[in-house]
Amino acid sequence: MKRPHPVALGATHLTLILVSIFSVFPVLWVFSMALDPSSVARPTELNLIPKALSLEAFRQVIAHPTDIDGVSFWQLLGNSLLTSLGTTVFGIVLGASAAYAFSRCRFPGRRQGLMLFIVLQMFPAVCAMAPLYVLLSALHLRTSLIGLMIAYSAGTLPFAIWNLKGYFDTVPKDLEEAALIDGCTRGQTFWQIVLPLSAPAVAVTALFGFMSGWTEIILAWTMLEDPRTFTLSMALYGMVGQYATLKPWSQFAAMSIMLSLPVVVFMLFLQRYIVSGLTSGGVKG
Amino acid sequence: MKRLNSEVRLAYAFIAPAALVMAVITVYPLLFGIWMAFTNYNPTHIRGHLPRFVGLQNFIDILRHAPYLDFDFARVLGFNFLWTFANLIFHVTVGVGLALLLNQPGLKGVKLYRALLILPWAVPTYVTSLVWRNMFDPEAGAINLLLKQLAATFETWHERFAWMPDLGSAWTSLDWLGTMPSAFFAVLTVNIWLGFPFMMMVASGALQAIPSDLYEAADLDGANPLQRFLTVTVPMLRPAMIPAILLGFIWTFNNFNVIYFVTKGDPLGQTQILITQAYKLVDGGLYGVGAAFAVVIFFILLAISTVNSRLTRAVEENA
Numbered sequence: 193m194k195r196p197h198p199v200a201l202g203a204t205h206l207t208l209i210l211v212s213i214f215s216v217f218p219v220l221w222v223f224s225m226a227l228d229p230s231s232v233a234r235p236t237e238l239n240l241i242p243k244a245l246s247l248e249a250f251r252q253v254i255a256h257p258t259d260i261d262g263v264s265f266w267q268l269l270g271n272s273l274l275t276s277l278g279t280t281v282f283g284i285v286l287g288a289s290a291a292y293a294f295s296r297c298r299f300p301g302r303r304q305g306l307m308l309f310i311v312l313q314m315f316p317a318v319c320a321m322a323p324l325y326v327l328l329s330a331l332h333l334r335t336s337l338i339g340l341m342i343a344y345s346a347g348t349l350p351f352a353i354w355n356l357k358g359y360f361d362t363v364p365k366d367l368e369e370a371a372l373i374d375g376c377t378r379g380q381t382f383w384q385i386v387l388p389l390s391a392p393a394v395a396v397t398a399l400f401g402f403m404s405g406w407t408e409i410i411l412a413w414t415m416l417e418d419p420r421t422f423t424l425s426m427a428l429y430g431m432v433g434q435y436a437t438l439k440p441w442s443q444f445a446a447m448s449i450m451l452s453l454p455v456v457v458f459m460l461f462l463q464r465y466i467v468s469g470l471t472s473g474g475v476k477g
Numbered sequence: 478m479k480r481l482n483s484e485v486r487l488a489y490a491f492i493a494p495a496a497l498v499m500a501v502i503t504v505y506p507l508l509f510g511i512w513m514a515f516t517n518y519n520p521t522h523i524r525g526h527l528p529r530f531v532g533l534q535n536f537i538d539i540l541r542h543a544p545y546l547d548f549d550f551a552r553v554l555g556f557n558f559l560w561t562f563a564n565l566i567f568h569v570t571v572g573v574g575l576a577l578l579l580n581q582p583g584l585k586g587v588k589l590y591r592a593l594l595i596l597p598w599a600v601p602t603y604v605t606s607l608v609w610r611n612m613f614d615p616e617a618g619a620i621n622l623l624l625k626q627l628a629a630t631f632e633t634w635h636e637r638f639a640w641m642p643d644l645g646s647a648w649t650s651l652d653w654l655g656t657m658p659s660a661f662f663a664v665l666t667v668n669i670w671l672g673f674p675f676m677m678m679v680a681s682g683a684l685q686a687i688p689s690d691l692y693e694a695a696d697l698d699g700a701n702p703l704q705r706f707l708t709v710t711v712p713m714l715r716p717a718m719i720p721a722i723l724l725g726f727i728w729t730f731n732n733f734n735v736i737y738f739v740t741k742g743d744p745l746g747q748t749q750i751l752i753t754q755a756y757k758l759v760d761g762g763l764y765g766v767g768a769a770f771a772v773v774i775f776f777i778l779l780a781i782s783t784v785n786s787r788l789t790r791a792v793e794e795n796a
Contacts, residue, residue, distance in 0.1 A: 196581050196582075196583065196584075200581075201581070201583070201584065204578050204581060204584065205586075207578060208575070208578060208579070208590045208594075211571070211575060211594065212590060212593040212594060214670065215593055215594050215596055215597050215670065215674070216593050216596060217619070218597075218605070218608055218609060218612060218619070218670070219596060219600070221608075221612065221619045222608055234614075234616065234617035235617050235619070235622065236617070236622075237622060237626075238619055238622035238623050238625075238626055282498075285494075286494045286495040286498060287495060289491045289492070289494065289495070290491060290492045290494070290495035290496070292491055293487070293488040293489075293491035293492045294488075294492070297484050297485070297487060297488035297491075298484070299484065299485040299488040299489065300485070302488075305492065305496075309499070312499060312503050312504065312507075314727070314778050314779075314782060315503075315507060315771075315775055315778070316731045316733065316752050316774070316778075318733050318752050318755065318756050319510070319752065319755055319770075319771035319774055319775070320503070320506040320507060320510060320771070321756065321759050321767075322510065322513065322518075322759045322764040322767050322768055323505075323506035323507070323509040323510040323513060323768065324502070324506045325523075326509070326523055326764075327501075327505060327506055327509065329523055342498065342501075342502055343502055345498060345502075346498050346499055346501075346502035346503050349495055349498065349499060353495065378487055403601065406601075407601040407602075407603045407604070408603075409603055410733070410737070410756070414760075425603060428604065428607065429607070432607050432610060432611065441611065441617065444607075444611070448604050448607070448608060451601070451604055452600050452601055452604045455599065455600070455601050456596075456599040456600055459598070459599035460592070460595070460599050463595065463598075463599075463678065464682075467675070467678045467679060467682065
């Protein structure tokens with residue numbers, strides 16, 4: 193392909209710079225609010241680059257994350273981590289074993305089973321809110337993080353199964369067959385050969401599980417009642433709109449950054465795998 | 478035959494745990510919801526009291542706009558499709574456009590551009606939506622503060638140059654989320670911001686996979702840039718873009734987070750989509766009507782995905 197004309201190249205840079213400004217603008221705005229030493233309640237002028245830097249807003253939000261007494265930042269963080277990691281482990285273990293069967297075995301109902309997971313996935317979780325509320329109440333799991341974990345895992349399972357099955361399909365069967373001849377059981381070949389070889393797909397699936405637990409809000413907001421079980425993302429919701437008359441926006445910004453940063457780092461790091469996983473799996477994220 | 482049986486048994490054993498969780502947390506609520514849709518279920522029925530069977534009344538109420546419901550189903554459905562198509566048009570044109578620009582040979586700074594442009598995709602949607610909601614705040618939001626700075630600049634220009642028009646300042650204090658159609662444009666902007674990077678990444682991947690000898694062959698045949706684009710680039714992009722677009726359709730159609738956390742469906746429920754409306758019903762304690770609404774949504778999604786899979790198959794057969 194020929195190199196483009198200088199004028200075309202200039203126009204290209206101009207377009208890319210303008211769109212880049214559009215995409216970075218909200219991020220800069222949040223960072224400048226969070227790092228501005230005046231720790232503004234509500235901004236009165238637009239500052240994308242703060243005049244000085246301070247971590248005061250972070251300190252304040254860690255000291256008092258919510259208006260509710262007796263809820264510490266570390267407790268919220270602990271609840272978020274527990275829910276997210278629980279969702280991840282649950283999703284990976286159940287998803288990987290089902291994906292292995294769908295990938296390696298031929299059995300009646302295989303195609304229908306795979307399709308069923310997609311069809312169930314299609315039904316938005318929000319629509320099942322009322323029945324789920326009644327069900328988890330009856331099981332006495334509604335106000336606990338365990339109930340939330342199970343609900344989140346069910347939401348991530350279809351993606352986990354499709355994503356992992358797709359990757360397992362590309363792992364050569366010869367290795368397993370050799371191991372089987374050497375006296376390994378199917379379970380051993382799965383845990384010790386197939387799963388380690390599928391590390392990239394497992395990583396992406398794990399990330400998705402973690403993220404869905406880490407950033408989920410509406411189910412948690414509806415189900416949980418005891419402030420001691422609240423999560424970080426619920427604390428952020430408490431800082432906006434009708435719930436936030438007093439919280440300064442600098443603290444909202446600081447909390448947004450703390451909530452987003454781990455996700456952003458992982459997403460950028462694994463973007464190639466995630467995009468290919470999403471388009472080949474054909475399920476929602 | 479013995480081996481086959483043990484393999485089948487092994488497969489079922491491996492699938493059973495996942496199937497059990499899905500059965501309890503997804504399938505059971507689904508069936509329970511279908512039953513609820515035919516009753517007057519509300520929060521007082523959670524502890525034992527049996528709800529009354531009302532037949533198709535909930536469905537009739539939804540479709541015929543009963544006085545106690547504050548929405549018009551046909552309007553919400555229409556808005557849902559408008560919302561989806563408007564978003565997809567921008568996501569695909571902006572995403573593919575940027576991918577094409579970034580794919581030019583000899584372009585400097587591609588890595589930096591790419592990193593800045595995919596940033597919106599990496600931030601959790603929930604946080605993004607809350608941040609944008611604050612950005613549209615009439616007094617303290619970044620949008621109006623930016624417009625105020627622009628207005629001040631125009632003011633000084635107007636004072637200095639006679640030919641510069643006086644723009645006034647009425648346009649700098651718009652209540653973006655409080656009126657229509659600005660609330661629609663605002664929430665559309667948020668979702669364009671969120672959605673174009675994914676299409677850009679998919680298109681970039683597909684463009685990089687096009688072998689350069691195809692372009693050389695087109696050049697040898699004397700193709701002009703437009704012909705080269707239509708005969709090489711477009712056909713090579715299509716197989717990657719079609720699944721991404723269908724996926725984007727479902728995502729956008731059901732995009733709860735952006736609508737709910739940016740506008741809450743307001744002003745006056747005019748930016749409500751089906752899924753946020755269903756949530757509002759449940760949140761208001763109308764479990765039965767909400768469940769009926771969910772059943773209606775399910776059939777709409779089923780119809781859409783049937784069309785989708787027909788489309789995909791048609792594309793695969795023609796490609």
